[in-house]
Amino acid sequence: MCACRCGIRVHLVDGQVRYIDGNPNHPLNRGVICAKGSSGIMKQYSPARLTRPLLRKSGAERGAGEFEEISWERAFELLAERLARIRAADPKKFALFTGRDQMQALTGLFARQFGTPNYAAHGGFCSVNMAAGMIYTIGGSFWEFGGPDLDRAKLFVMIGTAEDHHSNPLKIAISKFKRRGGRFVSINPVRTGYSAVADEWVPIRPGTDGALLLAILHELVAAGLYDREFLVRYTNAGQLVNVDEASDGFGLLVSEPGKAEPVPEYPRNMLWWDRHSNGPVPTHQEGADPYLFGEFALGDGARVKPAFQLLEERLRQYTAEWAEGITGVPAATIRRLAHEMGITARDERIELPIPWTDCWGREHETVTGNPVAFHAMRGLAAHSNGFQTIRALAILMSLLGTIDRPGGFRHKAPFPRAIPPAAKTPRGPEGVRPDAPLAGLALGWPASPEDLFVDADGGPVRIDKAFSWEYPLAVHGLMHNVITNAWRGDPYRIDTLLVFMANMAWNSTMNTVEVRKMLNDRDEDGEYRIPFLVVCDAFHSEMSAFADLLLPDTTYLERHDVMSMLDRPISEFDGPVDAVRIPVVPPTGECKPFQDVLIELGSRLKLPAFTHPDGSRRYRDYPDFIVNFETEPGSGIGFLAGWRGKGGEKYMKGEPNPRQWEMYAQNDCVFHHRLPPSYQYMRNWNRGYMEWAQRVRIRRYSDPVLVQIYSDVLARFRRAATGRGGGRRPPAHLRDRVATYFDPLPFYYAPLEVQVTDTRNYPLAAITQRPMAMYHSWDSQNAWLRQIHAHNYLFVNPRTARLQGIEDGDWIWVESQWGRVRCMCRHSEAVEAGTVWTWNAIGKAAGAWALAPDANESRKGFLLNHLITEELPIASDGGRLSNSDPVTGQAGWYDVRVRIAKAAPGEPHETWPQFAPMRTFPGMATVRRLWQAYVAGGDAKGGP
Amino acid sequence: MTQLALVIDLNVCVGCQACVTSCKEWNTSGIAGYLSDDRPYDADPTGTFFNRVQTFEVGEYPNTQTVHFPKSCLHCEDPPCVPVCPTGASYKRVEDGIVLVDYDKCIGCKYCSWACPYGVREVDEHQKVMKKCTLCVDRIHDRSLPRAERRPACVMACPTNARLFGDVHDPDSEVSVAIRERGGYQLMPEWGTHPANHYLPRRRTQITIQPEELVRADNPLKVDGKLPKPALKEPALDDVTSW
Amino acid sequence: MHPAFSVIFLTTLIGAGQGLFLALYTVELYSLFDLLPEQESRTFYAPGAAIALGLLALGLLASFFHLGRPERGWRAAARWRTSWLSREVIVLPAFMAAVAAYWLVHWAGWREPRFAPAAGLEVTPSAAIGAAATVLAFALYLCTGMIYACIRFLQEWASPLTVINYLLLGGASGFTLATAFAGYSAPALVPFLGGWAAVLTGIALVTRAASLVRNARLRPKSTLQTAIGVKHPRIVQTAQGFMGGSFNTREFFHGRTRAFVRAIKWTFLVLVFPVPVALLGAGIAAGSAALLALAFAAQYVGLLAERWFFFAQANHPQNLYYQAIA
Ligand SMILES: Nc1nc2c(c(=O)[nH]1)N[C@H]1C(S)=C(S)[C@@H](COP(=O)(O)OP(=O)(O)OC[C@H]3O[C@@H](n4cnc5c(=O)[nH]c(N)nc54)[C@H](O)[C@@H]3O)O[C@H]1N2
Ligand SMILES: Nc1nc2c(c(=O)[nH]1)N[C@H]1C(S)=C(S)[C@@H](COP(=O)(O)OP(=O)(O)OC[C@H]3O[C@@H](n4cnc5c(=O)[nH]c(N)nc54)[C@H](O)[C@@H]3O)O[C@H]1N2
Ligand code: SF4
Ligand code: SF4
Ligand code: SF4
Ligand code: SF4
Ligand code: SF4
């Protein structure tokens, strides 16, 4: 259901759900289940379910929630007709943005086939910094891509994580880890949830982790507590960087002169300065050992330094005392943490008797592990300095020698990937052509400015300006700016916006009040600025009210789903895993799986991937598509990796198997391929693994993936911004920005919003956390879960609160530069004194989610997003740029600074702002107002 | 004599509430009758639950501990709620020590709830009888379930395995061992109710670093000449002392 | 505790009913020994007993409002061996039956002695029935009081004073009622009954005050430390696990401000003790039955407040677990 994707078993009585429990055979959750999963019944039978396709009544205001019921046929006609028109004229006028779904492979395919570049999922407002910062450094990341090996770790440092995607597996792991006697440190401004059970809580000021990590790095380098062997062989620490400003190659890694690169996209012929011969040698030359420190001159006179020397120089300024002033963490604690990490990594080393061969042919008798594991999530990611902070973390993990090693960080298939991964967008507007698929992917991984998706003037091609000079590595797009950009017509206006599974009128939008206005704003001639809005939702969300066409989706219990290797599979450390969902109850009302909707539309629009050359439909429905689709005809690669081949005898790659669904069903809906132990570790540099991965087409090349202590990719952008290299250059007003933030070495800067905030006036950082018992905005319709979180408070350190005369339970105003909310205060000793926080998305618009207009969610609950801006006045030309990381476009949710004040005595005890109550839509079940008692099989008893 | 019980490990409970809703879910259509919810979609929703997870803050910033604290009927060995019940609806089973309410006998007088110091009994406002944790009697003795699943719903659900289930009278059971070895304790021991459920306290793991561990012969800085040996010619104490 | 009106009415009504019966029977005993003038069965004892019976019936009726499943109320007699509530459920009807019988013999006028247990001591049926009823009345006070006093977690209640107060306050209100009743039906008895009413009220004041003093000095045996088993001087709850309330927040909290509770305390201290005594005095002095009736009314209202306060003051240890929502 949610992004964790646990295996569940649904028990029915007379066709109704009696009980949902965890599937004990599922590799992810091994039988356990969370609060939301156990409350699935109340989602399935929620009165907030949408059950009919709805069209905004002609003449009704958008957003007023006045709909007429229409048939699916009518909906398809309407959509197909409109979309065909757009596709023939200018496909980019259709934008498809999707939220927390698990079918980006399909939605992405649809967008690409349609020909629009305007496609992205939630990643940009979620955690793209985590993905990009890590993948551009170590070729993998946390999140679904990899994680801490807590089975073997001795020290576990968790940074900025409240609940996370991998929530049940992480909980299982943390508990085992603690019981084994592991030491668990949590770095977080707030102590709840996981942090509560940490052995040490390190409260930190939000947005300052970069400083902490750099200071830890400083200590490690100064004390020599780094794994030199690891750095030398598996990272580019020993590679020489051109530091000669006069030289052409200034800022780049130096490559072996005159040697052809086998794969030009991934140059690998770099140089070391050998300690023995005291001269430059190709990296990994047998017998050679590079200097990590020093400065040398090459034959042509160019001055070079090992990357590690540059890192050391960078780190000199970042002392523990310096970091104390920024982070609020005492210098002694910083030093102690560094020592704990370094000494545990060095002295608690694990040697597993697993022989393996590295990519350079050296045989290793054992797999070594330095048992210090990290995990980090949006506490690092959701800041506009997150990319560099996360680079610092990845480098810290590398210095400790913990990458894809036992007890450290472990990859999950299909990771590690090349740095950067091969997928690319088109490079310019010519990639978007009428009636043709997009000439590339809508989302890709730029390796250099040449890979940007910009026009001749360096202007953006995408509506969200991803892959432009504003956010060059916006690998997940910037969904949080779509509505504002489309409304303003900057870079252009669009015609139809299709939003799937995202509540863009509420919690996945910043500046919510204004964005809601934009959604139904009209231009001078009375036309809506965003002319047609299609929403596919399963529930009565705030967003659904703004739909012109509302498509009722099925729930996860009613449809087929795949957790695909092409998307975000559920792989384990020991090998690739993918999984499926199989419907257990029939669709409610006329709900239709969105996958089927896309396949229907693709067929009607005659998109090549969905039709035969003669224009006839290729796939009956989604299950049929899953079985028979291949990425290229005959490629043998499809959405599911298990039971491929005619009779299900192959895996990863093989012909379509008509009985694939059945075989998944017989195997707990999971395909799990366990790699031999010698392929399970050191995969970035493991020849056996790489060859296997190449054979099963996880990877194109079998090159080693060297950790990028010094990022050549970033250096390329910086060179472009400083006029080197002769390629594409940023427009003048963005040059400084690119030159500053594309630093090939990690550095600390205050988040962009803080840079433009008078912090004396707005002294407090305001952040949110996910409650474990709620999924974003959509669990308030759940009669059980909403009893646990009916409304929310702002948690404030009592000392901070009392400075303003605010007592526990008082009504207060919270104000940022961008907006204000009224809410209730709860004193808490478990929050850093300069931070205030609340549970995310508990507050609701009145009447939404089939709740009564006076429900706690809207009267006492509040949404922090009203205080957060989607744009900052930071562009050097006086314009506004997204409130996002300047490298990746990651939304800077946790950068806002606020002040608090007690509400006046006469003020109503009600949150502010309030919205006109949403009405219920046709087709929704009547709400049980007085009481209900659920009994499966029997009717849910209860009063009206 | 068997005394089944839960042992709750506060050292790993992260307050996720899975035990709360899995309990509700299992029990609402179970043999024990529904668990109703009032105002399910209106202001101040409220309902009957057998298990609640609470949060306490211990200490003062920055030395704060946040304690997530699950609580359901503790199946006291000497349950004060039982003798006070005028109808005999509340009873303690001899065979496994579970304290139960017979919904067919209960008159909803609430007296037993007054006699429970732990606040774990709840009247169902619509069935009008007293309810509380049954220790999932309808699961744990159900022979049609695989052995591994004859455990309470909340125990099966708990992602951190913070909820152990077993016979606290059997000294070799997992729960008895945990109580013995990890400092298991009872709530409000002052009342002599002898709760069968126990709690395991927080434990703190620390790493102690000796200063000499920071200086090591194999310091990698030496390889790069960053911790150079002093030159032989540099002044030394040897040159000046004599005795 | 949350004061439930059913229980407030139950205990005050039956308390007064028991007291009224005891007053009637006292008069009968006194007159048996010629210490008081003989009273008419039909105009005094029978209507008096009927009133007592009426109060008891009303109390019983009120008690049903406390039950979720009143139709199963009969089951409550099952556990008399262990449950004071069960005992009350047995004793109350038994007492009512005895009072009914008492009413019957008086109403039927069966006054001649029917047997003589000892020479020279002839016992009338009403005396015998009255004696049995008296025993039951005391038993009932004991049961009612013990229902509360036996719950050791409720430290405010767990004291013999609880039983004594039930007895004395019930007795006082019954005698006050009897005085008022006599004011209409047997004015000659007014000074006697009024005197006893005042005496009982006075003693009740002492014992009730004693329990107030005791309760004010109580140190809760349970603390957050023992409740969750964490030894630290500063523990604060931030979330009780639900936000819209539950049985545990509705049943065990009075939900009123301290000031309100204090006001109720003073209300009952005034209405239960000085006011009725003064009114009794005034009524006797002025020979006004209406003032006597007013004395009872004031005392009864005061007792409602007293009972409310009795519940509100009891601080259940479970409340430690229900302190904050978030
Ligand atoms: N139950 C539940 N699970 C979910 C979700 C849900 O809604 N509900 N959502 C899913 C989704 S979409 C996502 S993206 C993941 C996100 O999973 P998390 O990243 O765990 O989510 P957040 O709740 O944003 O947690 C951010 C944490 O970082 C801390 N923090 C904030 N700023 C800083 C900082 O500057 N430094 C440090 N060190 N810490 C900081 C906050 O206090 C908080 O604890 O969760 C997923 N899992
Ligand atoms: N202040 C603040 N804001 C945040 C965050 C934060 O930490 N703080 N976190 C951000 C992050 S990381 C994320 S990922 C976003 C999440 O933001 P959203 O993606 O908007 O998340 P949801 O609220 O889960 O909205 C999902 C929508 O999908 C609908 N839905 C649920 N199930 C189905 C289904 O089966 N089919 C269809 N079609 N629809 C369904 C729901 O009804 C809901 O309307 O929020 C972001 N916003
Ligand atoms: S974490 Fe997500 S997938 Fe797993 S049980 Fe909970 S809701 Fe379901
Ligand atoms: S916890 Fe309460 S309800 Fe459970 S057995 Fe003990 S006294 Fe009875
Ligand atoms: S509420 Fe039911 S179980 Fe409790 S004492 Fe009364 S009859 Fe017994
Ligand atoms: S044992 Fe069963 S009834 Fe008791 S709390 Fe756990 S799930 Fe609920
Ligand atoms: S399910 Fe386990 S971890 Fe979660 S609140 Fe309950 S006991 Fe704690």
Ligand SMILES: [Mo]
């Ligand atoms: Mo997210």
